Amino acid sequence: MRSFTGIDAEYEKPESPDLVIKTVDRSVDECVQQVVEMLMEHGILPRSFSESVLELFVPENQLSSVKEEAELLPKLQISTLDLQWLQILSEGWATPLTGFMREKQYLQVMHFGCLMEGGLFNQSIPIVLPVTTEDKERLKSNNGIALVHDGTIYAILRDPEFYEHRKEERCCRQFGICNLGHPYQKMIWDSGDWLVGGDLQVLKRICWNDGMDHYRLTPNELKAKFREIGADAIFVFQLRNPIHNGHALLMQDTQKQLVERGYRKPVLLLHPLGGWTKEDDVPLDVRMEQHKAVLEDGILDPNTTIVAIFPSPMMYAGPKEVQWHAKARMSTGAHFYIVGRDPAGMPHPDSPKQDLYDPTHGAKVLTMAPGLTQLEIIPFRVAAYDRKNQCMAFFNPKRKEDFDFISGTSMRGLARSGQDPPDGFMGPKAWQVLASYYKSLPTSSQ
Amino acid sequence: MRSFTGIDAEYEKPESPDLVIKTVDRSVDECVQQVVEMLMEHGILPRSFSESVLELFVPENQLSSVKEEAELLPKLQISTLDLQWLQILSEGWATPLTGFMREKQYLQVMHFGCLMEGGLFNQSIPIVLPVTTEDKERLKSNNGIALVHDGTIYAILRDPEFYEHRKEERCCRQFGICNLGHPYQKMIWDSGDWLVGGDLQVLKRICWNDGMDHYRLTPNELKAKFREIGADAIFVFQLRNPIHNGHALLMQDTQKQLVERGYRKPVLLLHPLGGWTKEDDVPLDVRMEQHKAVLEDGILDPNTTIVAIFPSPMMYAGPKEVQWHAKARMSTGAHFYIVGRDPAGMPHPDSPKQDLYDPTHGAKVLTMAPGLTQLEIIPFRVAAYDRKNQCMAFFNPKRKEDFDFISGTSMRGLARSGQDPPDGFMGPKAWQVLASYYKSLPTSSQ
Numbered sequence: 040m041r042s043f044t045g046i047d048a049e050y051e052k053p054e055s056p057d058l059v060i061k062t063v064d065r066s067v068d069e070c071v072q073q074v075v076e077m078l079m080e081h082g083i084l085p086r087s088f089s090e091s092v093l094e095l096f097v098p099e100n101q102l103s104s105v106k107e108e109a110e111l112l113p114k115l116q117i118s119t120l121d122l123q124w125l126q127i128l129s130e131g132w133a134t135p136l137t138g139f140m141r142e143k144q145y146l147q148v149m150h151f152g153c154l155m156e157g158g159l160f161n162q163s164i165p166i167v168l169p170v171t172t173e174d175k176e177r178l179k180s181n182n183g184i185a186l187v188h189d190g191t192i193y194a195i196l197r198d199p200e201f202y203e204h205r206k207e208e209r210c211c212r213q214f215g216i217c218n219l220g221h222p223y224q225k226m227i228w229d230s231g232d233w234l235v236g237g238d239l240q241v242l243k244r245i246c247w248n249d250g251m252d253h254y255r256l257t258p259n260e261l262k263a264k265f266r267e268i269g270a271d272a273i274f275v276f277q278l279r280n281p282i283h284n285g286h287a288l289l290m291q292d293t294q295k296q297l298v299e300r301g302y303r304k305p306v307l308l309l310h311p312l313g314g315w316t317k318e319d320d321v322p323l324d325v326r327m328e329q330h331k332a333v334l335e336d337g338i339l340d341p342n343t344t345i346v347a348i349f350p351s352p353m354m355y356a357g358p359k360e361v362q363w364h365a366k367a368r369m370s371t372g373a374h375f376y377i378v379g380r381d382p383a384g385m386p387h388p389d390s391p392k393q394d395l396y397d398p399t400h401g402a403k404v405l406t407m408a409p410g411l412t413q414l415e416i417i418p419f420r421v422a423a424y425d426r427k428n429q430c431m432a433f434f435n436p437k438r439k440e441d442f443d444f445i446s447g448t449s450m451r452g453l454a455r456s457g458q459d460p461p462d463g464f465m466g467p468k469a470w471q472v473l474a475s476y477y478k479s480l481p482t483s484s485q
Numbered sequence: 486m487r488s489f490t491g492i493d494a495e496y497e498k499p500e501s502p503d504l505v506i507k508t509v510d511r512s513v514d515e516c517v518q519q520v521v522e523m524l525m526e527h528g529i530l531p532r533s534f535s536e537s538v539l540e541l542f543v544p545e546n547q548l549s550s551v552k553e554e555a556e557l558l559p560k561l562q563i564s565t566l567d568l569q570w571l572q573i574l575s576e577g578w579a580t581p582l583t584g585f586m587r588e589k590q591y592l593q594v595m596h597f598g599c600l601m602e603g604g605l606f607n608q609s610i611p612i613v614l615p616v617t618t619e620d621k622e623r624l625k626s627n628n629g630i631a632l633v634h635d636g637t638i639y640a641i642l643r644d645p646e647f648y649e650h651r652k653e654e655r656c657c658r659q660f661g662i663c664n665l666g667h668p669y670q671k672m673i674w675d676s677g678d679w680l681v682g683g684d685l686q687v688l689k690r691i692c693w694n695d696g697m698d699h700y701r702l703t704p705n706e707l708k709a710k711f712r713e714i715g716a717d718a719i720f721v722f723q724l725r726n727p728i729h730n731g732h733a734l735l736m737q738d739t740q741k742q743l744v745e746r747g748y749r750k751p752v753l754l755l756h757p758l759g760g761w762t763k764e765d766d767v768p769l770d771v772r773m774e775q776h777k778a779v780l781e782d783g784i785l786d787p788n789t790t791i792v793a794i795f796p797s798p799m800m801y802a803g804p805k806e807v808q809w810h811a812k813a814r815m816s817t818g819a820h821f822y823i824v825g826r827d828p829a830g831m832p833h834p835d836s837p838k839q840d841l842y843d844p845t846h847g848a849k850v851l852t853m854a855p856g857l858t859q860l861e862i863i864p865f866r867v868a869a870y871d872r873k874n875q876c877m878a879f880f881n882p883k884r885k886e887d888f889d890f891i892s893g894t895s896m897r898g899l900a901r902s903g904q905d906p907p908d909g910f911m912g913p914k915a916w917q918v919l920a921s922y923y924k925s926l927p928t929s930s931q
Contacts, residue, residue, distance in 0.1 A: 146804075146846065150598050150804065150805070150850050151597055151854070155853060211658065211660070211663060212661050214657070215654035215658050216663070217657060217663055358592075359596070403589070404596050407592070407601060409597060
């Protein structure tokens with residue numbers, strides 16, 4: 040090749056380049072990302088999946104006619120759990136899904152952990168609507184069904200497709216176990232023998248009127264918030280437990296690392312799961328109060344932290360579910376996801392001293408999952424109470440005798456007996472919230 | 486853009502084009518395939534996966550030194566089932582696997598049905614080597630292990646990686662059921678609590694000395710055979726049962742369709758599964774004799790049919806396994822795969838009148854499976870005995886009263902009572918083979 044710029048033809052330095060990439064201390068991926076982002080800004084590359092969140096709400100100007108139509112359609116009563124999934128779908132967390140899964144999508148998810156129409160999208164767990172045989176027979180010849188909860192019509196399900204709810208197979212493939220002692224599976228077995236998929240037209244935003252709706256920001260609202268505060272990197276911490284200073288350490292450390300990598304304003308999305316959880320988990324209202332107290336205690340910086348509720352139900356599906364937790368957050372524009380030990384795990388229903396999942400599988404599967412390449416996975420480092428330095432610190436196996444692991448059970452024990460945890464374990468206000476919750480529990484749930 | 490050929494510049498018809506594509510009656514895919522094949526022939530595109538089969542045999546010139554080394558290594562006794570999988574790996578059916586799966590590959594297969602290093606390769610079922618805790622402890626610090634069966638060293642496993650054989654989770658994810666009444670799962674539960682992955686150096690071709698080894702052609706040998714007879718399209722029929730004239734009809738019909746689509750010499754790979762099968766399946770030697778008789782009866786054309794044994798064990802894993810059956814055959818260069826109703830299915834262990842899998846799922850999953858796009862899936866059409874025309878014919882629901890479905894049970898009944906099946910159900914020689922097998926069975930297995 041002749042006249043190749045920089046080889047046998049001169050390289051003329053541009054006078055005002057569209058993009059300057061500083062490569063020092065930055066990975067190839069980061070530099071590539073910069074090029075990609077510029078190309079997207081100029082409309083040369085299409086906006087990636089993460090950029091467009093597919094909301095399923097009926098546009099304002101069609102609302103009254105669609106509502107009128109909905110009143111006349113046959114009705115299907117849906118459960119609280121179904122309504123939580125409807126919220127997830129309506130707000131675009133499961134983009135590009137346009138409704139409850141049809142059989143083809145269900146099979147793609149069960150066998151390949153992905154949706155494969157119009158691209159490859161990570162989707163590791165089924166989002167489905169169970170119906171009874173009776174309801175199926177009543178509704179099967181309709182083109183539209185109104186979904187009703189507690190007297191309110193929330194949505195129309197269009198062009199419904201009924202298919203068998205193969206519960207044993209679903210539990211096996213989704214959870215890697217089929218066991219009625221698993222609390223989410225219990226709900227699956229109690230639900231209808233059919234699934235109905237179809238496109239959704241959602242009539243109103245799903246609210247719970249529990250004083251926490253203002254925390255339930257949609258992906259688009261979160262994006263706006265991040266833009267508003269000038270975030271140039273968003274890292275997510277998913278949790279369903281109280282925050283101790285070991286968690287906080289990890290979040291602080293991630294923030295520090297991102298600043299060192301050149302981000303000007305990395306922002307933490309502290310994103311507790313707010314849908315259904317099993318009975319012995321700490322309830323959402325207590326957790327939200329505790330998280331608020333952690334910020335008031337000054338342990339996390341309110342200027343670089345957004346606290347919001349992730350409205351998904353919990354499934355305790357381990358390596359399958361951690362992908363869902365990560366993928367859903369991609370729709371907020373997040374680029375970094377902190378993954379813990381045994382994410383979305385629980386004890387084995389038949390032998391409670393054993394983890395149901397291999398605690399390393401979640402992070403391993405997350406790192407290799409198709410469709411999650413936009414996200415950088417930040418592995419959780421184990422923190423424990425360092426007696427020598429009287430604070431939570433990353434566990435150092437060389438002086439392991441200095442470290443105490445403080446379990447949920449021992450926290451409950453301390454709270455019940457009116458004792459405080461060791462200094463530096465948790466912010467004082469945050470501890471008070473938790474202690475009074477534990478004290479309020481009947482003795483049987485201790 | 487100026488001077489665009491065919492727009493504002495003249496289109497000059499080439500005098501001797503490298504490729505002429507006739508588009509009449511051909512799909513876009515077929516035309517594209519023609520372009521792709523030409524580009525590969527000219528070395529412009531790399532040879533696709535299907536073109537290179539990765540055999541794991543030690544090259545002839547290194548054989549004596551590797552054998553010497555193997556003698557000195559610690560030994561691991563492997564079962565007949567393990568040896569069947571070793572054969573599969575050694576001959577390249579599971580290309581690009583270089584040995585028994587390591588944990589990362591195992592997780593990719595379990596969660597995504599694919600291997601994802603250096604490209605995307607369909608691999609729906611794990612190919613793993615179980616070991617006991619005792620063997621693991623004995624072998625874990627070795628860099629090489631000699632795999633021994635029945636006193637013969639077959640291979641060296643290099644750089645072994647031990648990981649937990651999570652049997653409950655494996656059964657659930659692989660089979661969609663966890664049940665000791667499932668005969669392959671029974672073998673999983675009886676096997677070791679650990680898996681060992683690693684790269685294989687295979688010292689010798691695996692033979693079974695049962696008079697059928699000449700049917701056990703490797704993918705490379707099959708390719709050579711297809712070239713030799715001038716096949717320009719290969720279509721595969723996987724089976725583990727005797728062939729009746731309904732099967733034959735389907736194969737004849739496929740051949741006819743391919744000729745109509747412009748192929749000069751479509752060849753049938755009649756490829757019965759030859760590894761482990763459950764006790765009540767017809768044994769391999771009887772099936773091979775029966776298949777031979779079908780050709781002698783003139784029901785299939787010996788000039789356009791290759792009969793060979795697929796050395797894989799059977800797993801009865803339904804939609805997961807049918808992908809394996811298709812993918813493995815891609816390594817022979819096949820482009821067409823006939824898929825039946827309920828492929829790789831069996832009755833539900835707890836309710837034998839029900840299919841374990843939804844009989845439509847196999848074909849559905851096969852059609853959407855990543856990494857199988859080279860294969861065209863030909864759906865099985867149901868054939869039954871047409872009493873009016875006294876032959877097997879595609880079932881016509883408009884005159885369903887004319888059709889008889891002749892089950893395995895009724896075939897056994899006819900054979901035991903010395904009766905012949907209806908004319909045209911099966912070739913006479915082929916029926917004799919089968920009838921004498923059924924007669925030889927003890928009454929309890931009737």
